[in-house]
Amino acid sequence: MxxxxxxxxxxxxxxxxxxxxxxxxxxxxxxxxxxxxxxxxxAAGMFTPISGKRMAKSWMAETLIPFATQTYIAIEKLLETKLLHNQQIYQVFSSIKEQNDFAARLDQADFASYLNPHPLPYPHAVEPFGAFEVNQSGWVNLxxxxxxxxxxxxxxxxxxxxxxxxxxxxxxxxxxxxxxxxxxxxxxxxxxxxxxxxxxxxxxxTPTKGEVLTIRCNGLETERIIKKGLYLVSIGNDCYKAGATYDYIHTQHPNPTPQGLDELVEKLRTITNLPFEVIKHESGIRPTAxxxxxxxxxxxxxxxxxxxxxxxxxxxxxxxxxxxxxxxxxxxxxxxxxxxxxxxxx
Ligand SMILES: Cc1cc2nc3c(=O)[nH]c(=O)nc-3n(C[C@H](O)[C@H](O)[C@H](O)COP(=O)(O)OP(=O)(O)OC[C@H]3O[C@@H](n4cnc5c(N)ncnc54)[C@H](O)[C@@H]3O)c2cc1C
CATH class of the missing domain: 3.50.50.60 (FAD/NAD(P)-binding domain)
Incomplete structure (x- = not known):
């Protein structure tokens, strides 16, 4: 054949x-x-035009995001399943320096359309330095x-x-x-x-290992992604994907580790004071050039x-x-x- x-x-x-x-x-x-x-x-399936600690614009974001959006909408029709969730990212500043970097970005015309400096508060978020919002972002249910x-x-x-x-x-x-x-x-x-x-x-x-949790937490928002060192994406029924770690060393060992779990739980506690339950712990290897x-x-x-x-x-x-x-x-x-x-x- x-x-x-x-x-x-x-x-x-x-x-x-x-x-x-x-x-x-x-x-x-x-x-x-x-x-x-x-x-x-x-994977949590997130996409964002702004990434990293330095708040850099993602490579070719102006081309890639509209093309991806149009593709996932067409795939939704083909599969008759909801996949694409356009959601803002509520990004919490972790320092004064980050606030200052953000202020500088706001002055740059090609960044401004992606950023909202005055978002509505996110319930139960720990945010001593405030937060901003990223537009044209979201997640796909992979x-x-x-x-x-x-x-x-x-x-x-x-x-x-x-x-x-x-x-x-x-x-x-x-x-x-x-x-x-x-x-x-x-x-x-x-x-x-x-x-x-x-x-x-x-x-x-040159791969990168990543670990991710699924947690159950009552009282967090479901309409936006929250990010502070790690992201929380609402996947329904009070469950959230929380991740991820970046490990460039243990890439030959694909399984989840106690260290990964500790790191994620510790970071989660800096995002919210609400109690949560870990219901799944997974890991994968990102194929990164x-x-x-x-x-x-x-x-x-x-x-x-x-x-x-x-x-x-x-x-x-x-x-x-x-x-x-x-x-x-x-x-x-x-x-x-x-x-x-x-x-x-x-
Ligand atoms: C923890 C974590 C979180 C992530 N979060 C995000 C995110 O939020 N947003 C985002 O955009 N990306 C995210 N990523 C990255 C994203 O998952 C990857 O970019 C993408 O999934 C890579 O897809 P792939 O098809 O290349 O590889 P894979 O998904 O690994 O698929 C490769 C497939 O090929 C199969 N295969 C390999 N060799 C053979 C063989 N010889 N015979 C048969 N089958 C074979 C494998 O079993 C597997 O099924 C994340 C990754 C990780 C690990």
Whole structure:
């Protein structure tokens, strides 16, 4: 049987890639096996145009956020499921310095539209230095999106839940062969596991482990995300995702740790005085490139062999645009911008 493309991995990257292939009318097969450390199923799914302690504008926010928003709305229609939650982020200052940095940002025209210096108070927040609000932000329910696509792919008979064996992939007469299939193209969307990929393991491995809690807390707001060192995203029924940690060292150990739990609980206590109960503790490995840019494009030697990876800490915002660009690159030969090309690692 012949398909236009084989996609290995069904996290956010592989799912979005299959979605844009579908829009182009291309046939595909996804091979995926759930594994420890996968990021998409545990991520809070937040997006924001302003990030980091220094309140920097996120890379290409003006392009990426509208494109992502439009994509998730279209996916909601396809899956008939609510996924996108446009919500402001109530961001608490942790010092006078942060207040001053914020004041400077307000004077910059390209920042001002994203910031509200006078938000309504957030109930039960601990905020000795005050707070501001970020607009054009929100979160996407990634577990719901992944499970919606899983149903769709199973109905289409285009999903195989098994480990992909790289040694069994061969090329003959310009076609990739795997099991009983032939493929015009192959795209690897393996998240942090790309280090085991014999074709793409030349890319430096610089992942970031993250741990996240689901807590139950009565009395916090549900309409906005609150952030102070860590974020709290309301996911319904008085439950919130609280995260995340950033660990650049223990990236070979994907499981949650007592240290991660302590760090998150301690930070939570600086956000609110309300009592809370930890109901879940998860961890994953963010596939992050050293230059914090996505990784996309064709293998430098092997024709029609592609990668989509490096979604890092901002998969929700970056993923739709880069997956769309890669599909245009694979099937319409539209060039990718140099900043995201895999060839930058050679
Ligand atoms: C704690 C935490 C919080 C986060 N919060 C946010 C957030 O709020 N907002 C945001 O935008 N991003 C967030 N992220 C980052 C986001 O999760 C990632 O950018 C994104 O999910 C990466 O998706 P991916 O598809 O590349 O990788 P993954 O989700 O890891 O998916 C890769 C898939 O490929 C499969 N696979 C790999 N190798 C094989 C093989 N040989 N055979 C079969 N299957 C294979 C894996 O099992 C997995 O299913 C967070 C990440 C973490 C860890």
């Amino acid at each position: 012949h398909k236009d493309i084989l996609i290995v991995g069904r996290g956010l990257a592989g799912t979005l890639l299959s979605y844009f292939c579908k829009l182009q009318g291309k046939s595909y097969l996804i091979i995926d096996q759930s594994s420890p450390g996968e990021a998409s199923s545990i 577990p719901a999106m992944l499970s919606g696509f899983e149903q769709l792919l199973l109905q289409e008979d285009s999903l195989e839940n098994e480990a992909f064996n790289h040694q069994a992939l061969n090329i003959e007469n310009n076609q990739w062969h795997y099991a009983q299939y032939t493929f015009g193209n192959v795209a690897f969307c393996e998240g942090h596991q790309y280090r085991h990929n014999p074709y793409f393991n030349f890319i430096p491995y 050293k230059d914090r840019r996505p990784i996309a494009g064709e293998h430098p030697q092997h024709k029609n062999l592609y990668i989509l990876n490096g979604l890092g800490t901002k998969g929700v915002m970056v993923g739709p645009w880069v997956a769309h660009k890669l599909v245009k690159n694979i099937f319409d030969k539209e060039p990718l911008i140099p900043e995201i090309r895999v060839s930058r690692f050679i």
